[in-house]
Every structure is written in structure tokens, then in C-alpha cells.
Amino acid sequence: MNRRTSKLSPELILKAFGTAFFVYLFFGFMLLPCLHTLTQVFTAKNAAGETDPLAVIRFFFAGNMPHFVLNSLKLAVCLVVTVNLVGISIVLLTEYFDIKGAKVLRLGYMTTLIYSGVALVTGYLFLYDSDGILTTWLAQMFPNMDKSWFSGFSAVLFTMTFACTSNHMLFLRNAIRGIDYNTVEAARNLGAKPFKVLLKVVFPTLLPTLFSLTVMTFITGLCAMSAPTLLGYDSINPEIVRLAGSSTADEAFPQARAALMSIILAFFTILLLTVLSSYERKGHYLSVSKTKAKLVKQKITNPVANVLAHIYAYVLFIIYMIPVVMIVLFAFQNYPAIRSKTLDLGQWTLVNFFGTRDYEYMTSRGKLRVRQGSISGLFANTDTVGGIRLSFVLSAIAAALACVIVVVAVNYIFRNRKKIRSTVLEYSLLFPWLLPTILICYSYRTYFNSENVWYVMNHNLYMRENVRFLIIMAYTVTKLPFALRMIKAAFYAIDEELEDAARNLGAGGLRTFLRVKLPIVLPSVLAVFALNFNALFTEYDMSATFHSSYGKTYAMVIQSMTAEEGRDGYNVNASGRRCASTVFIMIISGIILYLVYGVGARDLGERLEIREKRRKRLARLRSRFGRGPESESPPPAASA
């Protein structure tokens, strides 16, 4: 029963504070900066110094800007085809068809979950660029080959194809596992051949998931940043970052053009998300089965097709695994081995992780020289450690902030369902989903690069250390929609009677939230925190936009290692450190995924069972090593 009180209660004060905070967040860090970007396009001044609303648009069509847009569109369209081809086939090969060694194959295909973004791109470079392992081997066999073959559109497409199948492995795999095997059996019983069953029975049930994945892949292609930057391909995002850092002395309307490009990206994103949501509204395939049977893997009866499927599966496995394996192996190799790209199985070292010697480089005469002041080990190099520390702190703060904001908001939304204010709150938190990350970052960079924004106390947030606050805000805001979708789902899964029960037992709103609801959603909240942290820790797009000496995040450090490698001949030190970096990222991501999906997914019952098993194991060990059970103190229940 709701009791309204006119008194200035703590709950009322909290509500007022919460409302003010969300209004501040939405207007101050979502709407106003983006509106500012929009106005930039139409308030550009022409050569005569007059405001010309169409100047930038005219320039857009007159110059080479459509080239960037078309390139991005080309990449997005091609990615949709290649990612779906590879994504669908790896899921079918591991989940639907009976392929020997499917468990191992699945592990290989899933490596992109712990190895993505800038780390993955640099990993591919380690293998394929002009000094890469594969290129070196190929050059030995074909001395006339172009050693810079791995660059441009095809390199970006290749890298991103394998980088973007993580969603297929997560969501399409779940969709296939959700198929009722009885439907497959029914189709077979009615005379359908295996391929027809796949096409007519299995595939239609996967279409909604595939459609969502296609849209998300298209947006990823359109907004690609790290791969085009590192592999050299003219697309929208890298150009926006370049223009944002340019000045009017160098070229015409750089900021306004960057703004226009951001808006073009936003237009495509909104269009695609609208298509997606209208498709989702049409409804999904729902299994009507009351007793769903688990999918049984299908044998490929045609021996030739079976052999071809196995070959295809293992070729893909090799493509996925080779960069990972090579990077891990070379991370523990010494400089000569890295330099010659030849594994020296007798020379394992931790120098790339903990080496404290100065940077050594190889001269054109093949001699190793030392450069003073450049430390070789990942954890001994101040630049690298600084980047790791900064990324760690910024990512942790932003991931935590996004979770806290969303948990508070969702609790409010949950308690005020069907009320207009909760709908407004929900949509305002979803707002960043409509905008490409680059638009938000670019908007922040230009809007807060001034001392005229009153609601941040007229501080220039792009200057000096302030940029770190700006990075935190950008990280937080861009992660709000994901956090909202996940945490809201967790809240809605709570049995409403639990809240009623707590209230009936005398608990107030705060106690019910802290003692009953929060512990239930905590695994989901921690999972969101961990996944967001994981994504932000090596995040590249935003880091590149805010890059400065005060905002040099881990991703930028990795990028600088790549640049460093080519300086003064081939920098084996930077190369080794980059391998160690990737291994470090994989370990961090692996631990996080284990904590989220392994430990975090256990309920209280499972945790108590594990504790009990551990206790028994310990007791067995004690008795084996001389301390019998009689020497143990009696359990508390017995003593009571």
C-alpha cells in the first residue's frame, strides 16, 4: 500500500536527487553535446566569414568525403556476407553437424571472445604484415612477393570477418541449441533429406537471430575503427578522428566535416535499428513444444561432403588459432627468435613481460644495439604500465558507474511500471544506443573543449587531466544501453512475490532492495560490470578520439608499439612487448569470462555444495596426513 507523505522524508530527498542526476546526465552528457555537433554542420562560416548553412554539405559532395562513406558502406556490406558465411558455418560445424573434434574446434572459434579489438588486429599484423611470421616465411619461398600484401580493404575484411564472429558463437549457438529435435525427427520421418531439414526446418527458426546479427555486423562494419586505422583503409571513423584533430589552417571545415560524417553514421545506425526493431515487433518463432528434445548432431552421410566439411572446419580452426598460438609462443621468446620469426624451443624467456633492460634494436648490418631509456618488459616499461593503469582505472570506474546508474534506474522503472516517467527514464538511458560511439566522443571533444559550458563549472574538460573525466563519461554513457538491457532482464526475472514477501515481513523499500533484490540481480550486474570492463580495458575507438598525453590508454599504447616496431629498422623489443600485451589481455579476458560464466553463474545451492565438497576433501586430506576426524573440533550444530 502506498502511503504518500508531504514530509521532506529521506526517500523524497533521494528521489529529488536521483531525478536531478538523471536530468543532468541526459541533457548534459547526451543531448546537448550531440545537438552542438548537429549545429556545427549548419553554422559553418564560408571564406567570406559569413554563416553558410549549406557550405559543408556542398563541400561534402564536391570533395572526396563520399569516398569515405562509400568505403565504409562497401566494408559493411561485404562484412555482412563474409561474417555470416563464416559465423553460420562455424556454429553449424560445432553444434549441428557431427564433426570429429568439435569441442576443440569450438575452443578455437571462441578465441575471439578473449582476443578482440586492437589486440586481435595487432595479432594479425604480427602474422601477416611486412615483418610478420607468415610474410617472412612466404618471402623466403617467393622472394619477389610484395611484403606489404596485408593492407587495405582485403586485409580489413579478412581481419574483421574473423573478429566479428563472436556474436554468432554466443547467440546463434544458443538459438541452434534451442531447436526442438523432435521437429527435425518429424521432418525426417516425413521423408525430408538432411539438407532439406536444415534449409526448411532449422534455418527458419534461426532467421530472427540471424537478422539481428546481420544488422549488428553491418553497424560494426560501418563504424569500424581499429582495423581500418591499423591496416590502412579509408573509412568514416578514422577520418572523423583525423578531421577532429585537424585545424582550419590545414583544410576547410575540418570540425564541421567530422560532425557531418558523425551525423551520417548516426543516420545509418538509427535507420538500421529502426528496421531491426520493426522486424522484432513482428514477433519471433516460438517453439510450441511442451517437451523439448535436445538436438542430436547430424551425421553427414555423403562421404565426400563429410571429408570436405572436416577440411573446411579445420582450415577455419587454423585461421582462428594461428595468430593466438604464435603470439602466445613468441611472447615467451627472446629477441633473436622474434627478429627472425623462428621459434627457438630451447630459449624460453619472460623478458617481454618483466625485462628491465633498455630497448635493443637491430641495425641494418644485423647487429643489436641498445637504446637508452626504453625498457623492454611489459610490466617494467613505464609507458606501458601507465597505459595499463590508466585503462584499468578508467574502465573500472566507468563500468561500475554504468552499473550503479542502471541498477538504480531499473529499480525505479521496475517499481513504477506502466508510468510515463519510468518510460521516459528508460528511453533516455537507451538514447546512446542510437548514436555511433564516434559521434558521442566527437561531440564531447568539441563541445567540452571550451570554458563556456556552465554546468561543468566552465572547466575545459578536454584539457590536461580533465580529459580523463571526459573519457570516463564517454565510456559510461556508451555502456548504459547494454547495461540497461541486461540488468533490466535480470530485474524482470525476479518473482514479484519476493518483494511482497519482504514487505509483508516488515522490510522497507531500501532493505528489500539491498537484501532481497540486489543479491538476486548481483550476478547479472557483476557480469555486466565485467563484460563492460573487459570491452573498455582495450577499447580503441574512444581512446583514439580522446588521445593525448594525459589520456593515453592501453589501446593507444598498443597502437604506439605497432608504430614503434617500424621505427629504426625493426624494433624487436616493441614486437615482443606487444605479444606479451596480447597474452596479458587474453589472461584478463579469460579470467573475467570465467568469473562471469563460471563462478558468477552458480546459485547459492551450487556454492554451498562446492563448499561442502571442499570441506569433505579437506577432512579426507587431514585424516590421510595423520589428523583423524576424531581430532577435529565438533561441528557447531553438534556442540549446540
Add this chain to the structure above:
Amino acid sequence: MIELKDIVVRFGDFEALHNINVSVGEGEFFTFLGPSGCGKTTTLRTITGFIDPVQGTVSVDGRDITHVPIEKRNIGIVFQSYALFPTMTVRDNIAFGLKVMHLKRDEVERRVREIARKVDLSDEQLKKAVSQLSGGQQQRVAIARALVTGPSIICMDEPLSNLDAKLRVQLRNELKRMQQEFGITTIYVTHDQEEALTLSDRIAVFNKGFIEQIGTPNEVYNHSATEFVCNFVGDIDRLEGAIVDGLKLDSGRHHFIRLERVRIGEGGAGMLTLPGVVKSREYYGLYIKYSIRAGGQIVKAVEKNDGVHLYRPGEEVVVGIHPQDVMSYDA
């Protein structure tokens, strides 16, 4: 003990409860029975304070509690899903209400142990997570949690509905035993007539937001006040045409008879006997249900399964109906 007076509940334009008047005595096991959407849970939630009536009063021991907050009503609830907190152990679930009351740790522990003993929960079970318990054990935890704070009334909202048939019967008996042991006033919501008849001291039969009848199980079953109650509680035959005429009943009214009151193969003084043919039979183990064409209609009847007398479809039988077993209602 509990009195609901002229209770009206509205959800927007929809009136869910119309002038509900109920009086429940101390220590009574009182059941709200009715089909889905009839208002029985709404009435329960009005008593517990989750719903505000737009009119009427709820009083306990003469004290008006209509506007008393939920937590101050001193009413325990056992929810349909049990609503056990999944992140807490059994002990913490039971102790939750006591901790909210800020009792000392020793007192909390004492009370938890005491109530656990009464509902047959062992020390070992207290340490477990609720997900590690069986359905029956979970029900005992829910009851213990509802009773541990010492409420004067306990409300149960279909606590057996999620269980399988066998366990439901087993727990029904246990529920009755515990209620008698604690002697606590109990309000029980169910749509299961058998559950209501076996457990209750009195039953209120709900229909479309009204109470159709309040009475003991015997009154509700054998002397149903309305056609709806007669129809809802137990299986019936509607008598028509020749049978109504043969029994000299008012043809302007509706007449019903319970299946077990239709006698097969026997007649007697004052009974209407009709020749009939068995059309089909359903075997239930404990009894057998027959469909017999007699008096120009299909009459259903049940007979105890003694393992000897089994009528086959097509067999000719005699059907006997006593006028005093007929329940008649205005059309």
C-alpha cells in the same frame, strides 16, 4: 476475528470486488474458493494490505486495519510460489522477519530453531539453500517464515498449485495438521474444490467478484446456495424433460443432482426409477463413472469400484433418483 465489510476494489474502470462481506472466526480454517479471476486473491491481498479497497473496511479483532501498512498488520503470508529468497539459506529466510524486527541474535536463533522444529526442519536443512530442498520442504520453510514473527492470522495463496498430484495430497494433510497444531486463524485461497472441501472449516465461494455462498464444506456441497456453487463444487447432472416430469419438479426451474446420488441398478420407495442403457464408462480406480442414456437424456453416475459389478457399454440398467437429492434453482 477478521471482518471484511462492504469491500469494493477497482482496477481502473474494472470493479474486481463488489461489496464483499466476510467474517472469519478465531482459529478457523477459512477458504476462498472460485475459478480464476473471480476475486479470491484480490480479497486476500486486500486483507494483507497489498491492495487498497475503494470502499469498505478490513478489521481484525474489532480494530480497523484498512489503512494500516502491510508490515504492521501482523498477518503472515504463504505465497503461491512460496517466494523464498533464493540468495539466502533456509535459516536466513526464516530469520528475515525477525531481523527486520531488530531482535537480538540469540533470540532470532532461538525462535528459528523453535519454529524449525515445529515444522520438521532439521538443523542440517537450515544450513541449505532453498534451491536444495524438495517442494514439500520448501513449503515448510514458507510456513515457518510466515509464522516465526508470531502473526495472528496466516494467509495462503494457492500454496499447493505448483505441485504434482501426489505431493499435493500429502502436503494438504500436513498443512491441516500444522494449522491444527498452531491453532492459528488461516485464510486459504484455492480454485481446487477438493482441496477446499478437505481442508476447510468454512468456505466462501467466489464468482465474478461476488461471494455466492459461505458455509461449511457439507453445506456448500450438499446444499449449494446457487446454481454456480452447485456447478463449481463437484460433478453434477442437469435433469431435464422426462426426468423432471417424473420427479414432479417445477419445469420452470433448473434441477441438478450429484453423480454419486444417481443409483444404478436399484430403485426404492419414493424414488424415480428409469430404464437405461450404459453408453460409456470411465475407469478411475477408486470408482467408475458411467454415462447412461435414461429418460431421454444422458445421465452420469459414479459407483464405487468393488471389482465385481462392472457394467459394460450397451448393458441395460435401471437408474434410480430420489427427489430429495435434487437441488433446484430459479432459471
